[in-house]
Amino acid sequence: MKKLSFYDNKNVIAERLRYYREQKGLNQEQLAxxxxxxxxxxxxxxxxxxxRNQRLVxxxxxxxxxxxxxxxxxxxxSDFFDKYAEKG
Structure with missing residues (x-):
């Protein structure tokens, strides 16, 4: 089975997802x-x-x-674009 990752990341939204969820005043259960x-x-x-960057999106x-x-x-x-846009 092929392991899917990008620079050892399962996804590229982990940090931003937590940031925006908390900014909106939601817990994980409410977002779900x-x-x-x-x-x-x-x-x-x-x-x-x-x-926690352990699941694909x-x-x-x-x-x-x-x-x-x-x-x-x-x-x-945004983190993805900020980090990788210049490498493109």
């Missing part, structure tokens, strides 16, 4: 509940794993996280 209302099968433990999960947090994809990917 918002996602579940959008038919995204994610629970608190999965949010925790994403924030799919494209639709990324989009729904942005909607649930009322932020843009660019907001959530």
């Amino acid at each position: 509940a918002r996602l579940q209302t959008m038919n995204v099968n994610i629970d608190q433990q999965m949010i925790s794993r994403i924030e 799919t494209d639709y999960e990324l989009a729904c996280l942005c909607i649930a947090l009322d932020i843009t994809v660019r907001d959530l990917l």
Whole structure:
């Protein structure tokens, strides 16, 4: 089985996700509940794993996280763009 990672990261949104979730005053369970209302099968433990960079994030999960947090994809990917845009 192929191991999916990017510079040893399972995802590139871990830190920004925690930052915006906390900025919005949400705990992991509340964020998971918002996602579940959008038919995204994610629970608190999965949010925790994403924030600890231990779980991949799919494209639709990324989009729904942005909607649930009322932020843009660019907001959530800002660390990635700041770090890697110049290398491109």
